[in-house]
Amino acid sequence: MYPPSRRPPPPPSLSDFIAAPSRQQPPAGARRPVVPTRKTDWTVESDKITRRYRSSIQWESEHCFQLRHMPTDPRTDWERIPPDGLGFRVVVPSKYPESAAMLQVTDAEVPDEARAVISKLFAEFYEKKKGSCIDFVYEGLKYVDRFLGEVFAPRPPPPPPESEPAPTEHVEAAAAPADPARWSPDEQRRLEEALTEFRSIDNPIDKWRQISQRVGGGRTARQCAERFKVCRAAILANEHRHLQQEDQQEEEDKSGLEESSEDGVSEGADEAGAGEGEEEGEGTAGAGGGGEAAKRVAGGVDISLVGLQLVGVSVVHLAAIRLQLSCGRCKTASDVNMSFPKDGTTLAPAGTGVECPQCHLRLIVKVHPRMAHQNSSLIAIAQPLSCVVRDLLPSDYILTCTNCSASSRMKEVFSGVTRTSVCRHCHSKMAISFSSVAIGMQPDTSATGADLAALLKQLDIDGGKKKKGDEFVIRVGTPLPDNGTCKHYKKSYRWLRFPCCGKAYPCDVCHNEAADHECEWATRMICGFCSREQPYSQKPCVCGASMTRKTTTHWEGGKGCRDASKMSSKDSHKWRLLSRQKQAMEAAAAKKKK
Known part of the structure; x- marks a missing residue:
């Protein structure tokens, strides 16, 4: 039995259900809410494609359009690509996405093999992703773009004929510019800066027009593009020659190591430089x-x-x-x-x-x-x-x-x-x-490789002298920049090695400004005069230099102690500083009272 205060309510009777209005029927005079019509899948996808290629897309019908696509892979041979990009024509069937769309290359100058490969890649993507809920046309264009760098890969330059004694002559002849006019060092420098500044522009016509305006000197957009192709071809040809020499050198070294191991000369790793062994011929253990x-x-x-x-x-x-x-x-x-x-x-x-x-x-x-x-x-x-x-x-x-x-x-x-x-x-x-x-010692590097200075000299460009001290490396025996000081600590001649990231910075403030995390307490330091790494301490380095500037108890023309409380009583500047401080305190107190 329940107490009167906790007794449950009686169950509802049949008359209560009959008298209550039905909840499923809307009240009289109420309007039904209007449900907005949702766009179809192809309508949404076509909007995405239009926004992506808004500068070059042309719609022939609701299910057919043409566009110009510029490859994004930097390995692409741009000489085989039209200046305004590849022309694609996409036909979407009425039963899409149950049926596959078709892609065709409309540029006649593109080889038939490349056109067939691009169409096959687009169809291959549909077969691979068939049955999944994705935008097949939009994602298929991105899938094709991934392989354009391989389809239009730069062709390796032909080997120089045996009659020519120097390979540099072959490179110079292959990279001879079509325009006989020479480029000055200032024009070349402005061209490189413009290429970096306007690299994010998708439309090639606007891109080269702005580059030509930045270069100036009456250079047209076509001349700037031709100059870029000349420099790029020269650098690629030179890199290809270096790779061939490097592979040949590695093969000679490998054969020499095998001969020395057969003769029983390599008894230890230090004497012959041979490794502990080879695994499937992939690498040698040169120790x-x-x-x-x-x-x-x-x-x-x-x-x-x-x-x-x-x-x-x-x-x-x-x-x-x-x-x-x-x-x-x-x-x-x-x-x-x-x-x-x-x-x-x-x-x-x-x-x-x-x-x-x-x-x-x-x-x-x-x-x-x-x-x-x-x-x-x-x-x-x-x-x-x-x-x-x-x-x-x-x-x-x-x-x-x-x-x-x-x-x-x-x-x-x-x-x-x-x-x-x-x-x-x-x-x-x-x-x-x-x-x-x-x-160890660093090789001679420049903005585009070790041999770019020689190539630019062949193209009538003076690369200029490299300033002393531009290249900084933590090497024992050489001083750090500004002897290890920074704008925060002018009297600290050392860098600190922070264990949180393993990097060296002049101070904790420099670390927090450059890194994306807070610094941890550093336990090692690098001498600013000899770059020798050692445990953190206040003792002088083994080179004899002190990590901090020594202070005395005298004024020394302003370069010594300037704290009146720590100065020697025999220094007359001590009392002058104290009197100035006292006058400044009295003036501040009087101003505060007013």
Whole structure:
């Protein structure tokens, strides 16, 4: 039984249901809401296509249109592409998307093979994505654009004839400009700046018109485009020749290493520079001395681990590397991450590229890993193009156990910190540590490669002298910029290595301004006079320089102590400063009373 206060209400009777109005019937005089008509799928997709190609699209009917598409892949051979882009004609059936749309190339100058491949790629995308809820025409155009760089790839230049003694003459003849007028260095510089500034313009006609206006000197848009093609062809021909020489040099080195190993000469890694072995012919373990290894790679830069200490580890090599590069044009720093083939289990080289955030120059670097051990600290050889290797950031390493020769990966290893691990097979202790990173001498780089100065000289352009001190690399024995000082701390002659990102900055304020995270407490520093990395302390460096400016208790013409409370009582400036401070305090108090 429920108490009277908590007794449930009685159930409703049949008369209550009859008297209550029906909830499903709208009240008298009410208007039904008008549901807006929704656009069909093709209507929405056609609006997207119109917005994407609004400058070149032409509609023949509701289900047929033509447009001009400009490839976005930088590897495209622009000489094989019409100036205003490729012409596409798309026919959409009435039963779309159940039936596939068709794409045709309308440009007659495009080869038949290329036209057939583009149409086949568009149809292949529909068959691959059939049954999914996507915009087949819009996404199909993007899918075709991904492969245009391969369809219209630049053709390699023919090899020079045997009668010609110098290959540079062949390059000069192939790159001879159609316009006999010579370009001055100022015009070439303005052309490069305009190409960088107007690179985001999609319409090629407007793009080259604005570039010609920026260049000035009566240069037309066609002349600027022809000049760009000439410089690009010369650079590509020169790079192709360098790659052929590099491949030939690697084959000769490989054959020499095999012959030396057959003769039994290579007894150790230091004597012959041979590796621990080869795996499926993909890479050689060149762990020899730093100088000999650098000679085997054209334009190579040694990257060594100074003070390398290994405990329970026989050899170590890179699995993934992280470098800090400096742009060859504007000197802006950029970071690159690179993983080696098969997670670093082989010593095959790897390469990558990044765009400079300041001037949008393409920075390319190729890294050849090496095996480091107690007798050799060389860990890699880098080949930079259009950039300079500035520093080695925290990277991943493969450690080989001394007892069982098993390999294990250790992530985020950087200088000044001892990293320990345990072998998964024999459970022995492994440790690695190094005090700093040494980067060898850098090759001659410029805005577009090592040999661009010679090419521009052939094209009657003076590249100009490179200013001393433009290239900055943390190298032991050379001072840091401004001896390590910055605008925040003028008396601190050192840089700090922050463990949060592994990078070196003059102070914590500089770190927070450049990085996207807050800094952690730094435990290592780099001397501003000799660039030697060491634990943080207030003691002088081993080079004899003091990290901070020494202060005395005397005025010394304003360069010494200027704190009246810390100055010597024998210095007359002490009492002058105190009297000035006292007068200033009295004037401030009187002004406050008023």
